[in-house]
Amino acid sequence: MSSVLSGTKIAVLGGDERELILISELVKMGATVAVVGFPKGKMAHGASPVNSVEEACKEAEVLILPLPGTNQEGVIRAVYAEEEIRLSEKACSSLAPNALVIIGSARQYLKDWAQKYAFILLEIIEMDEIAIMNSIPTAEGAIQIAMEETPITIHGSKSCVVGFGRVAITLARLLKAMGSDVTVVARNEGQLARAYEMGCRKSLFSELLEVIKHNDIVFNTVPSMVLDRKILRYANPDTLIIDLATQPGGTDFEAANEYGLKAILAPGLPGKVAPVYAGRILAEVIPRLIINEMTRMNKNILFA
């Protein structure tokens, strides 16, 4: 058993199967882990279930919140919890000095508390190493939906990926590898050059209207209204739309419905289609982030 986190007090509040894998790793690395929101039976031996958020957070050097984070009222997503778990200002105020708080993305109030109580807030959902690793189950989950919802094969299908960010690159490669005829719709010629290198057809957004006429499956990854009413009316009635952008997606679902198009909003796929994989990512990345942060702070202390 490694012990690089030996003695570090870590609180984990809520989450799902992914956090169970993370907790298990943290325990293995020697951390003292207090957990809220998981039944005792499910957790790794060595982690301590505690009764309240406040108890878990008290003097914790690291606080870990799930990727989907909290809602506006502080309620933490916790699929195994019997009752609502809520992050309170009181809990945050009792963290150890210079504590590290890790969350997918933070609401404004949490950012304010970070200032007020001088803890370090690390929003990880947009970090490349998380986002790219998670793009793999996202792409596979999107393919799974496409398989379930169409009467054709991916091989030989005509598909279109709108946007060319981290998820889109992974998805385009996967579709291509599976034998689909893929068109990438992107913003600039540099992105399209990369799409071409990957074997895809390429189109600018200005050509989206033409593209949508000729594809069996359209995957959107852009988090703003790109598949709007004007575009959707040109879609073939058999076209399936799968929207992977953050809620509320980039599709006018009402218009899609009017035009008789099947359109599916599919957020949060990694936790749904591959929770064990997604948990392993957390278990790989989060300890590294903690260690890096602790190293950085120690240096600061040493050289202060």
Place this chain on the structure above:
Amino acid sequence: MSSVLSGTKIAVLGGDERELILISELVKMGATVAVVGFPKGKMAHGASPVNSVEEACKEAEVLILPLPGTNQEGVIRAVYAEEEIRLSEKACSSLAPNALVIIGSARQYLKDWAQKYAFILLEIIEMDEIAIMNSIPTAEGAIQIAMEETPITIHGSKSCVVGFGRVAITLARLLKAMGSDVTVVARNEGQLARAYEMGCRKSLFSELLEVIKHNDIVFNTVPSMVLDRKILRYANPDTLIIDLATQPGGTDFEAANEYGLKAILAPGLPGKVAPVYAGRILAEVIPRLIINEMTRMNKNILFA
């Protein structure tokens, strides 16, 4: 509208969505098509629903039965039919002279009738052009099951394909393309050389016991008992087994159950996961077979 089948009398008995696509193609090519087992509303304009198998078969030059064929009692698989459809000796005896009967695979009685009534029986399920084209939806359907039944991604998984025939080759390539670490288990060194060329690891059947210890997903394609009790007891408890071999498959499902392994028999995937694709295959291949056969017979007549 092409008319290469103009005037040819064809009977289609039963089937599913695939036959609807085939019927539509036959009508387009000018054939006179009598159909049993589909509601009028579903069928292509131009095809004639008739009331009985006997009526459809009378003087028919071509008789088309579905890929899954008939059972021992002559009952034809017909998912849209309201009542049982049964192939009778009487119907077969009334076909036109030298009629062509196309079926997935034929039971013995049908072979006997072919002799007795001098019709030509074409069993197509083992023809390369059908079997290889159908290996694509079979492989994708197998992947879909794997995605649905495992909490990990195909990318980065360890998978194993047992056998190296038409379905296995397609499946191995697809798994590899999706980023799985694939081991092919095959009978001879020539097959293993091909698996190696495709980027797979290779094992002989004698090594299956070792292989099964180290894989997340095992796909069987061999239609005889290869994943037996002796082998299965070495499987990791998280291993998922997907058996694609013709019923009853090549897995000892009882033993799998005893050892707590999830094992799924998945026959007939093309018609289930990609009926439109599978229908297009029939619509492409069957007219070609009919034309080839008719050309061959005409030649025989000419040169007789």
Place this chain on the structure above:
Amino acid sequence: MSSVLSGTKIAVLGGDERELILISELVKMGATVAVVGFPKGKMAHGASPVNSVEEACKEAEVLILPLPGTNQEGVIRAVYAEEEIRLSEKACSSLAPNALVIIGSARQYLKDWAQKYAFILLEIIEMDEIAIMNSIPTAEGAIQIAMEETPITIHGSKSCVVGFGRVAITLARLLKAMGSDVTVVARNEGQLARAYEMGCRKSLFSELLEVIKHNDIVFNTVPSMVLDRKILRYANPDTLIIDLATQPGGTDFEAANEYGLKAILAPGLPGKVAPVYAGRILAEVIPRLIINEMTRMNKNILFA
């Protein structure tokens, strides 16, 4: 014949086969093209060979210099020219007002002249759409060298790509597609996540010493001394090093030589291994750049 560049005066000075393809495209688009450095017989009908750089530049609205640009003394790379071609301050001063000067990358004196004579300088070698498109022949050229210089196949080889920029991404994908076992050595975890998604092994630069021990072929793409004496001494004597970084590359060639390693510096591959492809890229991108720039300037004029 399109005529979007109708009437535009363009000077092309020097270059190689690539510029011949570009000139031909410019003529097709209606431009008036004056050329220095190509024999009349080689050039597209419609382009005008002129005798001096000064004559070509006089009143030219666009000046195109080759991707490798000029040397410190102004000498322009011109493989077909019989005598040296030199870019003079006088020539630059006689360009049309607000002329557009397109070059791979510019020396300081040219930047100074751009200021002094108010022309627009467009350095294109680092533009994504040029660099990514050129990464394809660069990667293929690197593979060709590897094939020529090793007694093994790429399939089954162990290869390593140092760096993960535009060339490296293309090269890693190509090696992987050809069946090599590829390790990417990169600077950050985000890049390594992408490498992993592409099916590659991943290492940080701090692990380069270990990596170099176990690879048959090492491709460097980083333009600073990364394969230095300390690293190279751990290389297997059969290792082949191919350095694709801008001259002088990122390899200590002297040390490589001492350790008996074959190390090859291979700059400028696109023009060497695939001049027609590389010419087509210029013929696709440069007219677009000219049109964009002219559109932008006209707008500025209109709204001035």
Place this chain on the structure above:
Amino acid sequence: MSSVLSGTKIAVLGGDERELILISELVKMGATVAVVGFPKGKMAHGASPVNSVEEACKEAEVLILPLPGTNQEGVIRAVYAEEEIRLSEKACSSLAPNALVIIGSARQYLKDWAQKYAFILLEIIEMDEIAIMNSIPTAEGAIQIAMEETPITIHGSKSCVVGFGRVAITLARLLKAMGSDVTVVARNEGQLARAYEMGCRKSLFSELLEVIKHNDIVFNTVPSMVLDRKILRYANPDTLIIDLATQPGGTDFEAANEYGLKAILAPGLPGKVAPVYAGRILAEVIPRLIINEMTRMNKNILFA
């Protein structure tokens, strides 16, 4: 050191770098190896250079001749030999009883001697495990030639593979993986179904005339005159033809020359482009063949 071949007397006559690797492996496995045609300095320690074919063969239980075999006069290909090496009837007659003679492919006289002197003749060049493994360097060598001889990239090129045997399948996959737009020309619909599954376009031989008009690179793998004068006259003048079929290939080279087409006959690529790889194949396969044969004979003896 393994010793499964301990005490087995093996003669190796001629060959090239590949046989050096094989000899080294045989020595490692404990065989007593007598060699003709290699300088002492090049050979593995433990192998014995002898002065004549007759001496090497006397009482040898296994005789290994190179893949290219002998010519009609018995001369053995031996690139390192200072003088001609010739297989004589006398040498063959002095082999141990039931000796195993391994050769690429045998001339008639050798088959006759096998009968006369009761040795077992194993022609291996057409064995799947040799031919498929060798298809990898053949395909890579063909790609290398294409890279060297065309001014375009493989990526984005239009290529055509004529035939769909062991080399063609490997080559089609490699071209496709590198981003070429590949058409497979084959004899039957089953082969074309496989080509389609691999992502290739498909054509029957009857369409070859059309296919040849539209491809940049044509690879022939069929060992009979398929690219004849009638076909070649339709080729685009820039088309490159690479013929991989056994000499004299399947191209009318004279006609190609007349039509100004570049056509290259490229036999024996594995030994040329990847001798170490090809040697490893021999070193893996030949000992296995020897052991299998010895096991089989022992059984026969035991049960005789």
